[in-house]
Amino acid sequence: MEDPLYLNHASYSPPTQAVADTVQALLASAMRGGPTTSAELHGEHARARAAVARLAGVPAERVALTTSTSQGLLQTAFGVRGDVLVSLDEFPANVYPWRRAEAAGRLRVHALPGSGPGMTSGTVSPSPVTPERVADALTPAIGAVAVSAVDFRTGYRADLAGIRSVIGPDRLLVVDGIQGFGAIDADWSPADVLVVGGQKWLRAGWGTGFMAFSERGLAQVEPTLGSWAGAEDQARYDGTIHPLLAGAERHAVTNLSPFTSGALATALEGITATGIGVIAAQIASTAGRLADAIEAAGLALLSPRAPAERAGIVVAGYPAGAAIEAHARLTAAGVTATLHGDDRIRFSPHSTTPGGTIDRVAELIGRSASAPG
Template sequence: MALPQSFLDRFDEPFGFMDFASIGAMSIPARAGLAEMADAMSGSRGKLVPMVMDRVETTRGLGARVVGVPTEQVTLVPSTSAGLFAVAFGLAGGTVVVPETEFPANLYPWVRAAEAGRIDLRTFPVPGGRLTADLVAQAVDSGTTAVALSHVDYRTGYRCDLPAIREVAGPALLVVDAVQGLGALRFSMEGVDVMVAGGHKWLRAGGGAGLLAVSERALERLRPALTGWLGVVDPFDTAAPLPHPPLEGADRFVMGSGSFTAVAALCESLRTLLTVSMEDVEAAVLARSRAVEDEARRSGARVMSPWRKDDERSGIVSFSPARESSEDAYGRLVEEGFSLTERNGMLRVAPHASTHPDAPAAVGEILAMTSC
């Protein structure tokens, strides 16, 4: 089903903006929410604290609806990295298994936790860019306490099969970096123990706020090792002896005050997303990314395409131009008003549901001219 125009009208990114895998263009509601909070922070202090607390709780509730868990299993984090660090230092020993192909945000938390002696870290190769359940099964053993991976590969756009990976992970916690899919693709916490996603990419909320969702068994196993003053019972009761006990739910992982403006922006982004079906959003995203792939292939480019079926695809398409360097092709596209990413000899194009249907063809025309 096509997305309603009333939804699409809430986004006004330029025609050539297709870089949501980097820093997504903020939505109109997100910018309005940010501005409202900024105005409040410049005005009456009497109304500010209740407003902040309301936005935090509302955002938690909206985030819980997006990923399908109770509100008490969701908390807010300033970034994907912050959420993963809280999890990495919350594990009580054992081995964490991580693919070698992960973006550094999902590697350094485990490296630092291993350096601190809290866990052992094991990485494994991903031939051809296909992160399959079979590869995970070969990497885990009886001492594995967590498997940490990305729902969508930041380079290729390959979307892994989380239910299949859950089946082979055994009793280990399944920790998912969902930043390259949440807001563009369907996501379910079923079988997932931890989901972390910053709001600055496909959620279109700008930087500074994201979601951390945890399963009941993750709450039982993870220690609140990095918990700060807001992650405890009665945080404002400073007359009581310290430290206070940690909260029961996901808020036990809160370290301290976050960005109030970022939370307000994320709140409106999530509210907007919940006005439509994620199936329809995903269908629109995949239609745009397929069109980008078709145009790239038509120009003679070599496309990184580890997927074999639609549910392994995402909004990301990466390719090498046919007859010129990626730097030269990138420069030409930027001159023509396109926003994308160039990295390691590849161009990465990442359209969203609101990307103009004609934008992929326009990219193809420029690629064809530079490939002659």
């Protein structure tokens, strides 16, 4: 069980005991060896894909496992052709892949107007990616739009259905879902490619993740970085390039660790058993109390106030330079949160965060806001 003052699930969420037990059991099985061990271990791969399919709302054949959001987005970017619209205020994992693919001559990047260097200062946050901004930036050449389901700086929830509506049925919508999947109860069907790492809200640990495709996404995103594991007849070592697998596993690079696949499967099955609606409601309630505490302390709330527009991230804005000392005080008191620059602190509770934690953090925030210097 994580420390009760741990409020950093948007950076890394400690795996559950069930996940730890799964990994230990799989390691024990691997240590024993035997003629059926390999097949048994790699059966975790199918279990994980099935667990993703249930939560993402897509058939398992349209799910591919990967090691991280960064890896999945890189594979997606190199599989897209044409022009891509993306905000430069996205987390770097959703900027670098598109720039790398552009440099390789596979596509052209269109920066969302009003995004990028100079757009953030003091307690001013980047403008959220809205359907209106996307609509204004579209050109006939743009064939894909990339966006985060939840903004890592503020916790703002993108209107995926609205963006899908304005870009139309023929453009691809690529969604970085790592800050939302497992934390919010959302309809993911607008996404043509949904890429999620499991080390944050899913509590599956590092090295876990998935890509979930719509029919259009699977048909249009080429498996450019896919390798032998994404082809048929993998055990026929004849020096030829074999036909691609029919489903999303055509994007596979290699056989992934059965330990990480098992960890992801167990984490997702736990979410399904509890109910994503129950988890999301608890996170929203705790995040709301944090937002109240920030405003009560006289600090700027840099996250949306309306619960429908906010996920599990709540950000306190400080005068320039003041957040460093405030964060140090919180850390000294045992609170784990993220310092962003010198003027903001990001808090991210999970459904397991005790109610008393918010009372304690509210007290500490009030002290840090009123402390001299």
